[in-house]
Amino acid sequence: MDRALLWFRDDLRLDDHPALQELLRLGLAPVPVYVHDPEGEGAWAPGAASNAWRARSLLALDAALRARGSRLQVLHGPAQEVLPRVLAASGIRVLRWHRRYEPALQARDAALKQALRGAGIDAQSRNGALLAEPWDVRTQAGEPYRVFTPFWRALQAAWRWPALQPAPDALPPPPDLPEAQPVQALARALAPARGWDAGFWQAWTPGEAGAQAALARFLQGALADYAQARDFPDRPGTSRLSPHLHFGEIAPWRVAHAVRAAAAGGGEAYLRELGWREFGYHLLHHFPHTPEANFNPRFDAFPWAADAPALLRAWQRGRTGIPIVDAGMRELWHTGWMHNRVRMIAGSLLTKHLRQHWRHGARWFWDTLVDADLANNTLGWQWVAGTGADAAPYHRVFNPVLQAQRFDPDGAYIARWVPELAGLPPARRHAPWEGGAPPRGYPAPIVDLARGRAEALAALEAIRRG
Known part of the structure; x- marks a missing residue:
């Protein structure tokens, strides 16, 4: 049976895998590979939380392949260099993969496909996402x-x-590829050395x-x-x-x-x-420029506040003194995920009340979210900042206290992630500075919410006049 290289990327499954199913229909024996090429992703190489997840997901995929008689082999280096080299050395003439849509990877993949076809390789990509x-x-x-x-x-x-396609019951054993390494070595390299991700796996099972x-x-x-x-x-x-x-x-x-x-x-x-x-x-x-630039060019003139590292760090660490925001940021730090409603509230505080550029928030989420996805991270941050497509208008400034009262009415979410406030009556957890000082050890708000809102609206008015 002739062989074909099956290049896994962010498609770490065997069910409903169009590239795998195509090779089997063609009567070709898939040789599964994963290319570790973070530099190929440009400025948006995977963040730390993503890598922690990826390490476990790759091991799970390898186990699923081994249960069917195959295995995952790992190649290291620029994909546009290592894949042609391995194909030539192994004598394999067919390559399939699933498309990715990040701008740097789209350009790289198009060039790779053209080069391989010029060398006589049947190289094709499919939609798998x-x-x-x-x-x-x-x-x-x-x-x-x-x-x-x-x-x-x-x-x-x-x-x-499309019809669902279950994974095959068995796969042919692959040959040893030149330059390939076992997936366990990459998983060890991707996993955090200090185990800061331990809380993730109480909530998640990758694979x-x-x-x-x-x-x-x-x-x-x-x-x-x-x-x-x-x-x-x-x-x-x-x-x-x-x-x-x-x-x-x-x-x-x-x-x-x-x-x-x-x-x-x-x-x-x-x-x-x-x-x-x-x-x-x-x-x-x-609109491939939008991970770095405003979708709406009107906001290119927006007067963002000067970078404020102390404020940004307080936001990142869940020490803003705004309970619903701090709860979300601590949930993120502990589990690698944050509830979507709270993402919007936390994003609004950063981009509206603090008037820090949305790119600061996008970068932090990119490094700390296990679901960090360039398309949806960009969409979410530009939406909440008011700079994006179909975005919430900039003048819509979430009031985090009212949002907490509406969506966490008993303060249960706040009490779980901000234990300093768990001893307060539920009604006080939303705004602990009202009716007395916040509990010992919990900070006062880093921004006056009314003043922050007014300054955000004044900044918006400035670009309207301009």
Whole structure:
């Protein structure tokens, strides 16, 4: 049986794997490889939390492959150099992989494909991550969408609900590739040396089996009330599938099939959230400058406050004196994840009340989130800052106290992550500076909320006049 190289990337699964299934249909024996090439990702090489997750997910993929008679081999170095070299040395003439959509990788992959085809290699990429390719959903004028609601309608019309494809029961044993190393060595290198990620694994199980278990829990629990409960961080109202989707441990169309089949009350609301994920990739593909620059150029003249390292560090460490924000930032530090409602509140405080540039928040989330995803991290931060596509207008400034009172009414979420406040009556946990000094050991607010809001609106007015 002829062999083909199967290049795994952020598609660390065997179910619903179009590239794998194609090779099997062609009668080719897949030789699974993973290329460790962080420099190829440019300025957005994976952060520390992502690498901690990746280490475990790669081991899980290798175990799944070994259970079927195969294994994962790791290559190191620039993909555009190491893959042609290994293909030539091994005599393999076919390569398949799934596309990624980050700007640096799109350019690199296109050049790699052209070079390999010029050398006589059958090199092709497939969609393994999205419900529809970013270039397949366009306005009637042929332009990319800039507003979510019409994009969502067009996406629903374009998507064809592909059939599910279970993993093969067995795979042929691969040969030893030149330059290849076992995955265990890379996993050790990616894992944190000091074990600061220990809290992550109390909440998460990386790998395809962990993704399937998370989906099952969601279908049996939170999905029924998803439309209402997803905004409340004090309850298990979300799917918690975001890191599994980011690392490709489960296909989004498998999730969509399962949610639609469940026919639960929150199904359509959840499918719409999958649509927002697609919208992020749509924007990243068509507007590749946006991880670093404002989508809305009006904000290029916005008078951000001077960089304030002390304020930024207080925000990062959950020491702002604003309880709902501190709870979210500490949840992030301990678990590698933050509830989406709290992400918006924390982002608003940073970009509006403190008027720090959204790039500071995007970089911190990139390094600390296990679901750090360039498309959706960029979309989220530009949305909350008011600088992005279909963004919350800049003059919408979240009041973190009112948000906490509405979405954490008993202060249970705050009490869990800010134990200094757990002894206060629930009504005081939202604003402990009211009715007395904050408890000993908890800081006073680093910003006056009313003044911060007023200064943010004055800054917005300045660019309107300009």
